[in-house]
Amino acid sequence: MVQSAQFAHSLEGWFGFLPLWGWAAISAGLVIYMLALPFGGLATYIERKIAADMQDRIGPNRVGPIGIFQFAADAIKMLSKEDFVPKGGDRFLFNLAPLFVVVGSCTAFAVLPLSKYLIGADVNIGVIFLLAVTTLIAPGLLLGSWASENKWSLLGGLRAASQIVSYEIPVALSILPVVLISGSLQIGQIVEQQGWTVFGENPATNHFWNAFHNPFTFFSMFLLFVGGLAETNRIPFDLPEAESELVSGFNTEFSGMRFGLYALGEFCDVFVMSAMVTALYLGGWHIPFLDIEKLGFALPTGLVAFIQFHMFMIKTLLVVFVVMWLRWTLPRLRVDQLMGMCWKGLLPLAFFNVLGTALWMWVFKGQSLMQLLAGHG
Amino acid sequence: MNKVLLLAEILTVASALIVGFHPNILYASVFLLFTFCGVAVMFLFAGADFLAGAQVIIYVGGVTILILFAIMLTQWLYKIKLADIRNKMVVPALLSAAVGVFLYRALHQMVAALPPQTPEALEKFTATPKTAAIGQALLGGYLFPFEAITILLLGAMVGAVWLARPE
Numbered sequence: 424m425v426q427s428a429q430f431a432h433s434l435e436g437w438f439g440f441l442p443l444w445g446w447a448a449i450s451a452g453l454v455i456y457m458l459a460l461p462f463g464g465l466a467t468y469i470e471r472k473i474a475a476d477m478q479d480r481i482g483p484n485r486v487g488p489i490g491i492f493q494f495a496a497d498a499i500k501m502l503s504k505e506d507f508v509p510k511g512g513d514r515f516l517f518n519l520a521p522l523f524v525v526v527g528s529c530t531a532f533a534v535l536p537l538s539k540y541l542i543g544a545d546v547n548i549g550v551i552f553l554l555a556v557t558t559l560i561a562p563g564l565l566l567g568s569w570a571s572e573n574k575w576s577l578l579g580g581l582r583a584a585s586q587i588v589s590y591e592i593p594v595a596l597s598i599l600p601v602v603l604i605s606g607s608l609q610i611g612q613i614v615e616q617q618g619w620t621v622f623g624e625n626p627a628t629n630h631f632w633n634a635f636h637n638p639f640t641f642f643s644m645f646l647l648f649v650g651g652l653a654e655t656n657r658i659p660f661d662l663p664e665a666e667s668e669l670v671s672g673f674n675t676e677f678s679g680m681r682f683g684l685y686a687l688g689e690f691c692d693v694f695v696m697s698a699m700v701t702a703l704y705l706g707g708w709h710i711p712f713l714d715i716e717k718l719g720f721a722l723p724t725g726l727v728a729f730i731q732f733h734m735f736m737i738k739t740l741l742v743v744f745v746v747m748w749l750r751w752t753l754p755r756l757r758v759d760q761l762m763g764m765c766w767k768g769l770l771p772l773a774f775f776n777v778l779g780t781a782l783w784m785w786v787f788k789g790q791s792l793m794q795l796l797a798g799h800g
Numbered sequence: 801m802n803k804v805l806l807l808a809e810i811l812t813v814a815s816a817l818i819v820g821f822h823p824n825i826l827y828a829s830v831f832l833l834f835t836f837c838g839v840a841v842m843f844l845f846a847g848a849d850f851l852a853g854a855q856v857i858i859y860v861g862g863v864t865i866l867i868l869f870a871i872m873l874t875q876w877l878y879k880i881k882l883a884d885i886r887n888k889m890v891v892p893a894l895l896s897a898a899v900g901v902f903l904y905r906a907l908h909q910m911v912a913a914l915p916p917q918t919p920e921a922l923e924k925f926t927a928t929p930k931t932a933a934i935g936q937a938l939l940g941g942y943l944f945p946f947e948a949i950t951i952l953l954l955g956a957m958v959g960a961v962w963l964a965r966p967e
Binding site: 513515516519546547548551552554555556558559561562565566569577581584585588591595608 | 826827830833840849850852853854856857860861862864865868869872873929931
């Protein structure tokens, strides 16, 4: 168990032979090139393919087999575009703003539990860390829109910031039931406790997926998902970039790779949000009803990590698919509807779920529905 | 001294200086954001892991955004230049200096009153997680102040809704 303060202190001791900034640069580069960039790039391709399927079109099909290298072509196109700062805009803030978005969404990859043995830093305040770094996105959108010196942009940025700040509260409150159940903020531990096998002995702490722990957490998962949709500015909450009202919203004036950074940050944020739903409510890396580490024979750790990683990715990408599917299903909300839904709808429901979970924990002494059905725990 | 901590301290102090002396109020608020982040890292090194996270969520995600909103939606606020208000800065500067001296002396006395600590004990203290301890303190010995603050915040919220009501 790595404590965050200990982790920070030990950084120097571990990696003495390069200066610290060197390691910071390398690990940031690794995160971006190994995780964020492929996912962000492929997500644009997948999104277009899914959109095409839903509209009975073919979609991108020219670059590579079934158009799979379309995102690489897009990246080259973006890199070769003119580096443009609008006249009267604020150059310093204009350059700074996309970085906030990328830093906010890419840093979150550090605590995502890709597998039991593959997690960047399993810090003891993991959930708080995830919430904290993703708040950096809101100032990025707001400052970028201001620096553009464009009224549409500013309106989009103001909408984005108010939306993210408002929906932060139901999201945090929908995470709280999980923290109540597991008694920990450490993501690795939260996922670990969601294991449940039909064969063999279950430890008393293990209680199947948190989504099925009790009826309240089941609703809480949907609240987290809806709040996450709003925080990542996805349809039906994409008012900050509503093209029929605001041209293109906060990123109207951005071109080339700066626009690319915004898009990358946004797609990474969708992935982080889906991974959060998966890790906190859908059992993370666990295969349902099966513990591959207790099969009766020992699998090599590498293979276990490999299988768990794929299980986690399957679940996360399913959630991502639902996000993309909703885009072609639901119409966009109005601004007043958006705020009304957050403060009058999601917030009371989230409070209800927290109280309900606390009540359940008190009445059934912390046992999940599964443990009650199985008659032990 | 740990280099990461040193970097965080430099970031905090340098951004704080920019916040104080930059003529453009928007830049001042942007660098206030970096100050808050630097303070969060310093919390982390002092062993206050939960406070570090809460610092970023509340001050970067909430307070800075509110300040930015206020600046962007208030035309005259953005147009204020440092030169226009330089002659009005004497009293606030004196007040801040007095508060600074007071805080320094109070903290100094508090630290001096503590029993002497070995470096190992300090390292052990900064490496233990504090989240559970904070939770138990808030719902245990400090329950009354905690609830009193809740009522204060509830009153502030009702007041804000009352002020913003449509008429």
